[in-house]
Amino acid sequence: MFYKILDFLAMATGVIGRFGYLSQAYKIIKHKNVKGVSIYTYFLFLSTIIIWFIYGIAYNDHTIIYCNIILIISCLIVIILYFIYRQHKHYCDNCGKLFGLTEDYHKIKLKHPHN
Numbered sequence: 001m002f003y004k005i006l007d008f009l010a011m012a013t014g015v016i017g018r019f020g021y022l023s024q025a026y027k028i029i030k031h032k033n034v035k036g037v038s039i040y041t042y043f044l045f046l047s048t049i050i051i052w053f054i055y056g057i058a059y060n061d062h063t064i065i066y067c068n069i070i071l072i073i074s075c076l077i078v079i080i081l082y083f084i085y086r087q088h089k090h091y092c093d094n095c096g097k098l099f100g101l102t103e104d105y106h107k108i109k110l111k112h113p114h115n
Contacts, residue, residue, distance in 0.1 A: 011063045018067055021045075021074035028081045039082050046075045 028034055049071045056064030 007063055011066060018070045018074060021071070021078055025074070025077045025081055028078070028085055032085050034082050034085050037078070037082055039079065042075055042079050042082070046072065046079065049075060 024037065028037065049068050052064060053068035053072060056062075056068060
């Protein structure tokens with residue numbers, strides 16, 4: 001009985017803790033900006049998560065398998081969003097002028113006559 005409770009607690013905390021990656025995804029979507037996101041770190045995370053996933057399959061450990069499925073999906077979401085928004089362009093709402101990349105937008109925004 002103790003081990004069943006421990007397995008459940010491990011899976012529950014594993015699942016809940018793994019949604020932390022989604023907070024980064026939310027921030028990327030909200031700001032349409034990936035400044036400060038290290039894509040190399042997320043690829044490193046993904047590679048280690050995949051190894052743990054394979055380990056869970058090899059030992060038929062459902063707790064490790066389920067937790068890492070959520071991690072793989074969450075990490076892939078951040079990676080995909082990184083490539084979508086890394087060169088996101090901004091347009092002026094008033095005149096439709098294209099500012100260019102996100103970094104250019106913040107530099108030019110202060111000088112733009114509509115702001």
